[in-house]
Amino acid sequence: MNEDFVPHRSRLWLYALATLVIGFLVIPVVIVIPLSFSASSLLEFPPRAYSLRWYEALLGSVEWRDAAWMSLQVSVLTTIVATPLGTAAAYGLHLGGFRATGVLRMLVLAPLLVPVILTAVGIFYVFAMLGLNNTLFGLVIAHAMLSLPFVVVSVSAGLRSYDMAQECVARSLGASWPRAFWAITLPQIRLPVLSGALLAFISSFDEVIVSFFISGGEYSTLPRRMFNALRDQIEPTIAAISTILVVLSVGTVVLLEISRRPARRP
Numbered sequence: 001m002n003e004d005f006v007p008h009r010s011r012l013w014l015y016a017l018a019t020l021v022i023g024f025l026v027i028p029v030v031i032v033i034p035l036s037f038s039a040s041s042l043l044e045f046p047p048r049a050y051s052l053r054w055y056e057a058l059l060g061s062v063e064w065r066d067a068a069w070m071s072l073q074v075s076v077l078t079t080i081v082a083t084p085l086g087t088a089a090a091y092g093l094h095l096g097g098f099r100a101t102g103v104l105r106m107l108v109l110a111p112l113l114v115p116v117i118l119t120a121v122g123i124f125y126v127f128a129m130l131g132l133n134n135t136l137f138g139l140v141i142a143h144a145m146l147s148l149p150f151v152v153v154s155v156s157a158g159l160r161s162y163d164m165a166q167e168c169v170a171r172s173l174g175a176s177w178p179r180a181f182w183a184i185t186l187p188q189i190r191l192p193v194l195s196g197a198l199l200a201f202i203s204s205f206d207e208v209i210v211s212f213f214i215s216g217g218e219y220s221t222l223p224r225r226m227f228n229a230l231r232d233q234i235e236p237t238i239a240a241i242s243t244i245l246v247v248l249s250v251g252t253v254v255l256l257e258i259s260r261r262p263a264r265r266p
Helices: 008-036 053-060 062-095 101-108 116-130 136-160 165-172 177-188 190-206 209-214 222-232 237-260
Strands: none
Touching: 008 237, 053 237, 062 101, 062 136, 062 190, 062 222, 101 136, 116 136, 116 209, 136 190, 136 209, 165 177, 177 190, 190 222, 190 237, 209 222, 222 237
């Protein structure tokens, strides 16, 4: 018998603890879904009757549609900006052999370490001086800064398992550096790049604190609109939007898992 083997009975406490943690995280999300189908004008669980009235109200509201469209625009543009910049940063940090590599890595990952509220206040004052508050460009730049670390972390993990000698061989055979990277390196790290892009999209679509500081009016994003609605009046429309966001997030995770699976060879 393997000495390192631990019987399942000895790990029951660990299973119980994991179940409690997962339940603590998942149950609030699961409760939101039936709330979105409630026929009541108030948030009540379990619903006494079910209806699609709040989804109909959501689709019929110009304000909610405009906020969703703004969030979609910002998220797509943020992904377009953050993905190549994050990939380039991860590539440069992976190859960098100078002393400041660690410092630069910390600076790139700083948005993950600094409290978002502090970042939001700083962005607000800088954008106020530059006239970028309440602009689409300002939203994209701010969200790209917050999404960049997700791309860097994902691509860096992919580069650690990639043999850079392959790119060196291509360059020694006459390929330029951009061509060697595009033809040799990028295809082999495409899945981490895709993962980083999807994470950047989701983080931008869900971001509320920075958006609350620098956006408003016609440039209000969906999370900011949700925050205002929760402050003024709580109704099941919020639950309907939350359910859609949950489905979007879960769909992203499923897409990531599907993309990670190796293709079956005939």
